Amino acid sequence: MIITIHDDFNLQRIIDSGQCFRPVKIPDGRYRFITGKHLLHIQELGDGRYEVDCSRWNWKHTWKPYFDLNASYAAIRRSIPDSDTYLTWAAEYSQGIRILRQDPWEMLITFIISQRKSIPAIRSAVEMLCEKAGTLCEEGGENFYTFPRPGELARLSEEDLRECSLGYRAPYIYQTVKRVCREKIHLSQWNSLPDETLMEKLLEFPGVGIKVANCTALFGFHRISRAPIDVWIERVIREHYGGRNPFVLYPETAGIMQQYMFYYIRNER
DNA sequence: GATCAGGTTTGCA
DNA sequence: TGCAAACCTGAT
Structure with a gap:
Protein backbone atom coordinates (compact mmCIF):
# COMPACT_ATOMS: atom_id res chain seq x y z
CA MET A 1 0.00 0.00 0.00
CA ASN A 70 -1.45 13.59 13.63
CA ALA A 71 0.93 16.28 14.92
CA SER A 72 2.66 18.91 12.81
CA TYR A 73 6.38 18.91 13.50
CA ALA A 74 6.91 21.50 10.78
CA ALA A 75 4.77 23.88 12.83
CA ILE A 76 6.80 23.07 15.94
CA ARG A 77 10.02 23.86 14.09
CA ARG A 78 8.56 27.13 12.86
CA SER A 79 7.77 28.10 16.45
CA ILE A 80 11.50 28.36 17.23
CA PRO A 81 12.51 32.04 17.41
CA ASP A 82 15.44 33.20 15.25
CA SER A 83 17.03 34.52 18.43
CA ASP A 84 17.70 30.90 19.49
CA THR A 85 20.38 30.40 16.87
CA TYR A 86 21.72 27.07 18.06
CA LEU A 87 18.28 25.44 18.18
CA THR A 88 17.34 26.97 14.83
CA TRP A 89 20.39 25.28 13.28
CA ALA A 90 19.79 22.05 15.16
CA ALA A 91 16.15 21.81 14.10
CA GLU A 92 17.00 22.56 10.49
CA TYR A 93 19.69 19.87 10.56
CA SER A 94 17.39 17.36 12.28
CA GLN A 95 14.25 18.03 10.24
CA GLY A 96 12.22 14.84 9.98
CA ILE A 97 12.71 13.56 13.52
CA ARG A 98 9.44 12.75 15.28
CA ILE A 99 8.75 11.40 18.77
CA LEU A 100 7.47 7.86 18.30
CA ARG A 101 4.64 6.70 20.54
CA GLN A 102 6.33 3.62 21.97
CA ASP A 103 5.22 1.20 24.66
CA PRO A 104 5.77 2.51 28.22
CA TRP A 105 6.94 -0.83 29.63
CA GLU A 106 9.43 -1.33 26.81
CA MET A 107 10.75 2.20 27.31
CA LEU A 108 11.11 1.78 31.08
CA ILE A 109 13.17 -1.41 30.76
CA THR A 110 15.12 -0.18 27.73
CA PHE A 111 16.22 3.05 29.38
CA ILE A 112 17.18 1.28 32.62
CA ILE A 113 19.43 -0.82 30.37
CA SER A 114 20.75 2.27 28.56
CA GLN A 115 22.71 3.72 31.46
CA ARG A 116 26.46 3.87 30.77
CA LYS A 117 26.02 1.87 27.57
CA SER A 118 26.76 2.83 23.98
CA ILE A 119 23.85 2.79 21.55
CA PRO A 120 25.05 -0.40 19.75
CA ALA A 121 25.41 -2.08 23.16
CA ILE A 122 21.86 -1.07 24.09
CA ARG A 123 20.49 -2.45 20.81
CA SER A 124 22.31 -5.72 21.34
CA ALA A 125 21.14 -6.14 24.95
CA VAL A 126 17.50 -5.34 24.12
CA GLU A 127 17.52 -7.80 21.23
CA MET A 128 18.96 -10.55 23.44
CA LEU A 129 16.23 -9.86 25.98
CA CYS A 130 13.53 -10.15 23.30
CA GLU A 131 14.94 -13.44 22.04
CA LYS A 132 15.22 -14.84 25.53
CA ALA A 133 11.81 -13.83 26.88
CA GLY A 134 9.68 -12.33 24.10
CA THR A 135 7.05 -14.11 22.02
CA LEU A 136 7.96 -15.41 18.59
CA CYS A 137 5.59 -13.85 16.04
CA GLU A 138 5.21 -14.04 12.30
CA GLU A 139 3.91 -11.35 9.98
CA GLY A 140 4.27 -11.16 6.21
CA GLY A 141 6.40 -14.30 6.24
CA GLU A 142 8.96 -12.84 8.62
CA ASN A 143 9.64 -14.05 12.14
CA PHE A 144 10.39 -11.65 14.98
CA TYR A 145 10.29 -11.50 18.76
CA THR A 146 8.07 -9.13 20.67
CA PHE A 147 9.48 -7.09 23.53
CA PRO A 148 8.70 -9.25 26.60
CA ARG A 149 5.76 -8.29 28.79
CA PRO A 150 6.27 -8.19 32.58
CA GLY A 151 4.96 -11.74 32.99
CA GLU A 152 7.39 -13.02 30.39
CA LEU A 153 10.38 -11.24 31.94
CA ALA A 154 9.36 -12.60 35.34
CA ARG A 155 10.28 -16.10 34.15
CA LEU A 156 13.94 -15.03 33.90
CA SER A 157 16.34 -15.36 36.81
CA GLU A 158 18.80 -12.62 37.61
CA GLU A 159 21.43 -14.88 36.06
CA ASP A 160 19.37 -15.15 32.83
CA LEU A 161 19.27 -11.36 32.73
CA ARG A 162 23.03 -11.11 33.18
CA GLU A 163 23.44 -13.33 30.15
CA CYS A 164 21.92 -10.47 28.12
CA SER A 165 24.98 -8.33 29.00
CA LEU A 166 22.99 -6.31 31.51
CA GLY A 167 25.76 -6.36 34.11
CA TYR A 168 24.95 -4.37 37.25
CA ARG A 169 21.58 -3.39 35.70
CA ALA A 170 20.33 -6.99 36.01
CA PRO A 171 19.13 -6.60 39.61
CA TYR A 172 17.46 -3.30 38.68
CA ILE A 173 15.44 -5.03 35.95
CA TYR A 174 14.82 -8.09 38.10
CA GLN A 175 13.39 -6.04 40.95
CA THR A 176 11.39 -3.76 38.67
CA VAL A 177 9.78 -6.77 36.97
CA LYS A 178 9.03 -8.40 40.32
CA ARG A 179 7.38 -5.24 41.65
CA VAL A 180 5.27 -4.66 38.55
CA CYS A 181 4.01 -8.26 38.67
CA ARG A 182 3.46 -8.37 42.43
CA GLU A 183 1.58 -5.07 42.50
CA LYS A 184 -0.16 -5.75 39.18
CA ILE A 185 0.99 -2.41 37.81
CA HIS A 186 -0.23 -1.55 34.31
CA LEU A 187 1.95 1.30 33.10
CA SER A 188 -0.51 2.27 30.37
CA GLN A 189 -2.94 3.20 33.12
CA TRP A 190 -0.50 5.92 34.17
CA ASN A 191 -1.27 7.76 30.94
CA SER A 192 -3.78 10.02 32.67
CA LEU A 193 -1.40 11.13 35.44
CA PRO A 194 0.01 14.66 35.40
CA ASP A 195 3.71 14.88 34.46
CA GLU A 196 4.98 15.44 38.01
CA THR A 197 3.03 12.50 39.47
CA LEU A 198 4.14 10.25 36.63
CA MET A 199 7.77 11.23 37.25
CA GLU A 200 7.48 10.52 40.97
CA LYS A 201 6.09 7.05 40.30
CA LEU A 202 8.74 6.23 37.69
CA LEU A 203 11.49 7.35 40.06
CA GLU A 204 10.36 4.74 42.58
CA PHE A 205 11.69 1.93 40.40
CA PRO A 206 15.23 0.73 41.17
CA GLY A 207 17.78 1.96 38.64
CA VAL A 208 15.55 4.81 37.56
CA GLY A 209 16.91 8.31 38.14
CA ILE A 210 15.93 11.64 36.61
CA LYS A 211 17.38 10.93 33.17
CA VAL A 212 15.77 7.49 32.73
CA ALA A 213 12.45 8.71 34.16
CA ASN A 214 12.41 11.60 31.69
CA CYS A 215 13.21 9.30 28.78
CA THR A 216 10.41 6.95 29.81
CA ALA A 217 7.98 9.85 30.20
CA LEU A 218 8.96 11.35 26.84
CA PHE A 219 9.21 8.24 24.68
CA GLY A 220 6.80 5.89 26.50
CA PHE A 221 4.13 8.34 27.64
CA HIS A 222 4.64 10.99 24.94
CA ARG A 223 5.19 13.74 27.50
CA ILE A 224 6.78 16.10 24.99
CA SER A 225 7.34 18.74 27.65
CA ARG A 226 9.98 16.49 29.31
CA ALA A 227 13.55 17.08 28.14
CA PRO A 228 16.00 14.39 29.35
CA ILE A 229 19.41 15.89 30.10
CA ASP A 230 22.28 13.51 29.41
CA VAL A 231 26.00 14.11 28.90
CA TRP A 232 25.41 15.33 25.33
CA ILE A 233 22.73 17.84 26.25
CA GLU A 234 24.85 18.94 29.20
CA ARG A 235 27.56 19.73 26.68
CA VAL A 236 25.12 21.72 24.54
CA ILE A 237 24.00 23.72 27.57
CA ARG A 238 27.58 24.35 28.65
CA GLU A 239 29.03 25.21 25.23
CA HIS A 240 26.11 26.99 23.55
CA TYR A 241 23.84 28.34 26.27
CA GLY A 242 26.35 29.56 28.83
CA GLY A 243 25.18 26.97 31.33
CA ARG A 244 21.57 28.17 31.26
CA ASN A 245 18.81 25.62 30.68
CA PRO A 246 17.46 26.37 27.17
CA PHE A 247 14.26 24.37 27.61
CA VAL A 248 12.49 26.82 29.89
CA LEU A 249 11.67 28.74 26.69
CA TYR A 250 9.72 25.76 25.34
CA PRO A 251 7.49 24.47 28.13
CA GLU A 252 5.15 22.64 25.74
CA THR A 253 7.67 21.06 23.35
CA ALA A 254 10.97 20.82 25.24
CA GLY A 255 11.27 17.09 24.53
CA ILE A 256 11.17 17.67 20.79
CA MET A 257 13.68 20.53 21.00
CA GLN A 258 15.91 18.23 23.04
CA GLN A 259 15.77 15.63 20.27
CA TYR A 260 16.86 18.20 17.69
CA MET A 261 19.81 19.28 19.84
CA PHE A 262 20.78 15.71 20.68
CA TYR A 263 20.80 14.59 17.06
CA TYR A 264 22.67 17.70 15.98
CA ILE A 265 25.44 17.63 18.57
CA ARG A 266 26.05 13.92 17.93
CA ASN A 267 26.07 14.08 14.14
CA GLU A 268 27.41 17.49 13.06
CA ARG A 269 30.79 17.40 11.27
C1' DG B 1 45.69 -1.91 29.30
C1' DA B 2 43.22 2.45 30.09
C1' DT B 3 39.24 4.91 29.11
C1' DC B 4 34.57 5.72 27.83
C1' DA B 5 29.72 4.77 26.91
C1' DG B 6 22.66 8.44 26.72
C1' DG B 7 23.43 6.98 34.82
C1' DT B 8 22.14 5.48 39.43
C1' DT B 9 23.17 4.38 43.97
C1' DT B 10 25.76 4.64 47.97
C1' DG B 11 28.71 6.67 51.30
C1' DC B 12 30.83 10.38 53.46
C1' DA B 13 31.96 15.40 54.10
C1' DT C 1 22.82 19.27 50.09
C1' DG C 2 26.72 18.10 47.49
C1' DC C 3 30.23 15.37 45.45
C1' DA C 4 32.99 11.28 44.44
C1' DA C 5 33.46 6.46 43.82
C1' DA C 6 31.70 2.05 42.44
C1' DC C 7 29.26 -0.61 39.24
C1' DC C 8 28.97 -4.76 34.40
C1' DT C 9 30.48 -5.07 29.84
C1' DG C 10 31.84 -4.21 25.10
C1' DA C 11 34.30 -1.03 22.10
C1' DT C 12 38.26 1.98 20.84
Whole structure:
Protein backbone atom coordinates (compact mmCIF):
# COMPACT_ATOMS: atom_id res chain seq x y z
CA MET A 1 0.00 0.00 0.00
CA ILE A 2 1.17 3.53 -0.77
CA ILE A 3 0.70 6.27 1.79
CA THR A 4 1.55 9.96 1.64
CA ILE A 5 3.09 12.03 4.41
CA HIS A 6 3.29 15.78 4.04
CA ASP A 7 4.85 16.70 7.39
CA ASP A 8 8.48 16.30 8.58
CA PHE A 9 9.32 12.60 8.33
CA ASN A 10 12.80 11.12 7.95
CA LEU A 11 13.16 7.44 8.80
CA GLN A 12 16.95 7.41 9.04
CA ARG A 13 16.98 10.37 11.41
CA ILE A 14 14.20 8.84 13.51
CA ILE A 15 16.12 5.60 14.06
CA ASP A 16 19.37 7.50 14.67
CA SER A 17 17.84 9.91 17.16
CA GLY A 18 18.37 7.62 20.13
CA GLN A 19 14.72 7.24 21.08
CA CYS A 20 14.30 3.68 19.80
CA PHE A 21 16.65 0.71 19.67
CA ARG A 22 14.86 -2.07 17.78
CA PRO A 23 13.97 -0.45 14.43
CA VAL A 24 16.56 -1.06 11.69
CA LYS A 25 17.34 -0.28 8.10
CA ILE A 26 17.49 -3.59 6.26
CA PRO A 27 19.86 -4.29 3.35
CA ASP A 28 17.17 -3.86 0.66
CA GLY A 29 16.77 -0.23 1.73
CA ARG A 30 13.51 -0.62 3.60
CA TYR A 31 13.09 0.19 7.29
CA ARG A 32 11.66 -2.33 9.73
CA PHE A 33 9.70 -1.28 12.79
CA ILE A 34 8.17 -3.38 15.56
CA THR A 35 5.49 -2.33 18.01
CA GLY A 36 3.61 -4.80 20.17
CA LYS A 37 2.84 -7.79 17.97
CA HIS A 38 3.06 -5.79 14.76
CA LEU A 39 5.86 -5.63 12.23
CA LEU A 40 6.12 -2.99 9.51
CA HIS A 41 8.34 -2.54 6.49
CA ILE A 42 8.33 0.96 5.10
CA GLN A 43 10.18 2.36 2.13
CA GLU A 44 10.55 5.94 0.98
CA LEU A 45 9.53 6.50 -2.64
CA GLY A 46 10.09 10.28 -2.82
CA ASP A 47 7.68 13.22 -2.89
CA GLY A 48 6.39 12.24 0.53
CA ARG A 49 5.20 8.87 -0.73
CA TYR A 50 5.95 5.64 1.15
CA GLU A 51 5.29 1.98 0.52
CA VAL A 52 4.10 0.11 3.62
CA ASP A 53 3.28 -3.60 3.96
CA CYS A 54 0.31 -3.35 6.30
CA SER A 55 -3.43 -3.11 5.90
CA ARG A 56 -5.18 0.24 5.68
CA TRP A 57 -6.76 -0.50 9.05
CA ASN A 58 -3.40 -1.24 10.67
CA TRP A 59 -1.86 1.86 9.20
CA LYS A 60 -4.63 4.02 10.55
CA HIS A 61 -4.93 2.42 13.98
CA THR A 62 -1.38 1.23 14.76
CA TRP A 63 1.30 2.86 12.65
CA LYS A 64 -0.06 6.33 12.03
CA PRO A 65 -0.38 6.91 15.79
CA TYR A 66 3.01 5.20 16.37
CA PHE A 67 4.72 7.73 14.09
CA ASP A 68 2.71 10.53 15.73
CA LEU A 69 1.46 11.59 12.31
CA ASN A 70 -1.45 13.59 13.63
CA ALA A 71 0.93 16.28 14.92
CA SER A 72 2.66 18.91 12.81
CA TYR A 73 6.38 18.91 13.50
CA ALA A 74 6.91 21.50 10.78
CA ALA A 75 4.77 23.88 12.83
CA ILE A 76 6.80 23.07 15.94
CA ARG A 77 10.02 23.86 14.09
CA ARG A 78 8.56 27.13 12.86
CA SER A 79 7.77 28.10 16.45
CA ILE A 80 11.50 28.36 17.23
CA PRO A 81 12.51 32.04 17.41
CA ASP A 82 15.44 33.20 15.25
CA SER A 83 17.03 34.52 18.43
CA ASP A 84 17.70 30.90 19.49
CA THR A 85 20.38 30.40 16.87
CA TYR A 86 21.72 27.07 18.06
CA LEU A 87 18.28 25.44 18.18
CA THR A 88 17.34 26.97 14.83
CA TRP A 89 20.39 25.28 13.28
CA ALA A 90 19.79 22.05 15.16
CA ALA A 91 16.15 21.81 14.10
CA GLU A 92 17.00 22.56 10.49
CA TYR A 93 19.69 19.87 10.56
CA SER A 94 17.39 17.36 12.28
CA GLN A 95 14.25 18.03 10.24
CA GLY A 96 12.22 14.84 9.98
CA ILE A 97 12.71 13.56 13.52
CA ARG A 98 9.44 12.75 15.28
CA ILE A 99 8.75 11.40 18.77
CA LEU A 100 7.47 7.86 18.30
CA ARG A 101 4.64 6.70 20.54
CA GLN A 102 6.33 3.62 21.97
CA ASP A 103 5.22 1.20 24.66
CA PRO A 104 5.77 2.51 28.22
CA TRP A 105 6.94 -0.83 29.63
CA GLU A 106 9.43 -1.33 26.81
CA MET A 107 10.75 2.20 27.31
CA LEU A 108 11.11 1.78 31.08
CA ILE A 109 13.17 -1.41 30.76
CA THR A 110 15.12 -0.18 27.73
CA PHE A 111 16.22 3.05 29.38
CA ILE A 112 17.18 1.28 32.62
CA ILE A 113 19.43 -0.82 30.37
CA SER A 114 20.75 2.27 28.56
CA GLN A 115 22.71 3.72 31.46
CA ARG A 116 26.46 3.87 30.77
CA LYS A 117 26.02 1.87 27.57
CA SER A 118 26.76 2.83 23.98
CA ILE A 119 23.85 2.79 21.55
CA PRO A 120 25.05 -0.40 19.75
CA ALA A 121 25.41 -2.08 23.16
CA ILE A 122 21.86 -1.07 24.09
CA ARG A 123 20.49 -2.45 20.81
CA SER A 124 22.31 -5.72 21.34
CA ALA A 125 21.14 -6.14 24.95
CA VAL A 126 17.50 -5.34 24.12
CA GLU A 127 17.52 -7.80 21.23
CA MET A 128 18.96 -10.55 23.44
CA LEU A 129 16.23 -9.86 25.98
CA CYS A 130 13.53 -10.15 23.30
CA GLU A 131 14.94 -13.44 22.04
CA LYS A 132 15.22 -14.84 25.53
CA ALA A 133 11.81 -13.83 26.88
CA GLY A 134 9.68 -12.33 24.10
CA THR A 135 7.05 -14.11 22.02
CA LEU A 136 7.96 -15.41 18.59
CA CYS A 137 5.59 -13.85 16.04
CA GLU A 138 5.21 -14.04 12.30
CA GLU A 139 3.91 -11.35 9.98
CA GLY A 140 4.27 -11.16 6.21
CA GLY A 141 6.40 -14.30 6.24
CA GLU A 142 8.96 -12.84 8.62
CA ASN A 143 9.64 -14.05 12.14
CA PHE A 144 10.39 -11.65 14.98
CA TYR A 145 10.29 -11.50 18.76
CA THR A 146 8.07 -9.13 20.67
CA PHE A 147 9.48 -7.09 23.53
CA PRO A 148 8.70 -9.25 26.60
CA ARG A 149 5.76 -8.29 28.79
CA PRO A 150 6.27 -8.19 32.58
CA GLY A 151 4.96 -11.74 32.99
CA GLU A 152 7.39 -13.02 30.39
CA LEU A 153 10.38 -11.24 31.94
CA ALA A 154 9.36 -12.60 35.34
CA ARG A 155 10.28 -16.10 34.15
CA LEU A 156 13.94 -15.03 33.90
CA SER A 157 16.34 -15.36 36.81
CA GLU A 158 18.80 -12.62 37.61
CA GLU A 159 21.43 -14.88 36.06
CA ASP A 160 19.37 -15.15 32.83
CA LEU A 161 19.27 -11.36 32.73
CA ARG A 162 23.03 -11.11 33.18
CA GLU A 163 23.44 -13.33 30.15
CA CYS A 164 21.92 -10.47 28.12
CA SER A 165 24.98 -8.33 29.00
CA LEU A 166 22.99 -6.31 31.51
CA GLY A 167 25.76 -6.36 34.11
CA TYR A 168 24.95 -4.37 37.25
CA ARG A 169 21.58 -3.39 35.70
CA ALA A 170 20.33 -6.99 36.01
CA PRO A 171 19.13 -6.60 39.61
CA TYR A 172 17.46 -3.30 38.68
CA ILE A 173 15.44 -5.03 35.95
CA TYR A 174 14.82 -8.09 38.10
CA GLN A 175 13.39 -6.04 40.95
CA THR A 176 11.39 -3.76 38.67
CA VAL A 177 9.78 -6.77 36.97
CA LYS A 178 9.03 -8.40 40.32
CA ARG A 179 7.38 -5.24 41.65
CA VAL A 180 5.27 -4.66 38.55
CA CYS A 181 4.01 -8.26 38.67
CA ARG A 182 3.46 -8.37 42.43
CA GLU A 183 1.58 -5.07 42.50
CA LYS A 184 -0.16 -5.75 39.18
CA ILE A 185 0.99 -2.41 37.81
CA HIS A 186 -0.23 -1.55 34.31
CA LEU A 187 1.95 1.30 33.10
CA SER A 188 -0.51 2.27 30.37
CA GLN A 189 -2.94 3.20 33.12
CA TRP A 190 -0.50 5.92 34.17
CA ASN A 191 -1.27 7.76 30.94
CA SER A 192 -3.78 10.02 32.67
CA LEU A 193 -1.40 11.13 35.44
CA PRO A 194 0.01 14.66 35.40
CA ASP A 195 3.71 14.88 34.46
CA GLU A 196 4.98 15.44 38.01
CA THR A 197 3.03 12.50 39.47
CA LEU A 198 4.14 10.25 36.63
CA MET A 199 7.77 11.23 37.25
CA GLU A 200 7.48 10.52 40.97
CA LYS A 201 6.09 7.05 40.30
CA LEU A 202 8.74 6.23 37.69
CA LEU A 203 11.49 7.35 40.06
CA GLU A 204 10.36 4.74 42.58
CA PHE A 205 11.69 1.93 40.40
CA PRO A 206 15.23 0.73 41.17
CA GLY A 207 17.78 1.96 38.64
CA VAL A 208 15.55 4.81 37.56
CA GLY A 209 16.91 8.31 38.14
CA ILE A 210 15.93 11.64 36.61
CA LYS A 211 17.38 10.93 33.17
CA VAL A 212 15.77 7.49 32.73
CA ALA A 213 12.45 8.71 34.16
CA ASN A 214 12.41 11.60 31.69
CA CYS A 215 13.21 9.30 28.78
CA THR A 216 10.41 6.95 29.81
CA ALA A 217 7.98 9.85 30.20
CA LEU A 218 8.96 11.35 26.84
CA PHE A 219 9.21 8.24 24.68
CA GLY A 220 6.80 5.89 26.50
CA PHE A 221 4.13 8.34 27.64
CA HIS A 222 4.64 10.99 24.94
CA ARG A 223 5.19 13.74 27.50
CA ILE A 224 6.78 16.10 24.99
CA SER A 225 7.34 18.74 27.65
CA ARG A 226 9.98 16.49 29.31
CA ALA A 227 13.55 17.08 28.14
CA PRO A 228 16.00 14.39 29.35
CA ILE A 229 19.41 15.89 30.10
CA ASP A 230 22.28 13.51 29.41
CA VAL A 231 26.00 14.11 28.90
CA TRP A 232 25.41 15.33 25.33
CA ILE A 233 22.73 17.84 26.25
CA GLU A 234 24.85 18.94 29.20
CA ARG A 235 27.56 19.73 26.68
CA VAL A 236 25.12 21.72 24.54
CA ILE A 237 24.00 23.72 27.57
CA ARG A 238 27.58 24.35 28.65
CA GLU A 239 29.03 25.21 25.23
CA HIS A 240 26.11 26.99 23.55
CA TYR A 241 23.84 28.34 26.27
CA GLY A 242 26.35 29.56 28.83
CA GLY A 243 25.18 26.97 31.33
CA ARG A 244 21.57 28.17 31.26
CA ASN A 245 18.81 25.62 30.68
CA PRO A 246 17.46 26.37 27.17
CA PHE A 247 14.26 24.37 27.61
CA VAL A 248 12.49 26.82 29.89
CA LEU A 249 11.67 28.74 26.69
CA TYR A 250 9.72 25.76 25.34
CA PRO A 251 7.49 24.47 28.13
CA GLU A 252 5.15 22.64 25.74
CA THR A 253 7.67 21.06 23.35
CA ALA A 254 10.97 20.82 25.24
CA GLY A 255 11.27 17.09 24.53
CA ILE A 256 11.17 17.67 20.79
CA MET A 257 13.68 20.53 21.00
CA GLN A 258 15.91 18.23 23.04
CA GLN A 259 15.77 15.63 20.27
CA TYR A 260 16.86 18.20 17.69
CA MET A 261 19.81 19.28 19.84
CA PHE A 262 20.78 15.71 20.68
CA TYR A 263 20.80 14.59 17.06
CA TYR A 264 22.67 17.70 15.98
CA ILE A 265 25.44 17.63 18.57
CA ARG A 266 26.05 13.92 17.93
CA ASN A 267 26.07 14.08 14.14
CA GLU A 268 27.41 17.49 13.06
CA ARG A 269 30.79 17.40 11.27
C1' DG B 1 45.69 -1.91 29.30
C1' DA B 2 43.22 2.45 30.09
C1' DT B 3 39.24 4.91 29.11
C1' DC B 4 34.57 5.72 27.83
C1' DA B 5 29.72 4.77 26.91
C1' DG B 6 22.66 8.44 26.72
C1' DG B 7 23.43 6.98 34.82
C1' DT B 8 22.14 5.48 39.43
C1' DT B 9 23.17 4.38 43.97
C1' DT B 10 25.76 4.64 47.97
C1' DG B 11 28.71 6.67 51.30
C1' DC B 12 30.83 10.38 53.46
C1' DA B 13 31.96 15.40 54.10
C1' DT C 1 22.82 19.27 50.09
C1' DG C 2 26.72 18.10 47.49
C1' DC C 3 30.23 15.37 45.45
C1' DA C 4 32.99 11.28 44.44
C1' DA C 5 33.46 6.46 43.82
C1' DA C 6 31.70 2.05 42.44
C1' DC C 7 29.26 -0.61 39.24
C1' DC C 8 28.97 -4.76 34.40
C1' DT C 9 30.48 -5.07 29.84
C1' DG C 10 31.84 -4.21 25.10
C1' DA C 11 34.30 -1.03 22.10
C1' DT C 12 38.26 1.98 20.84
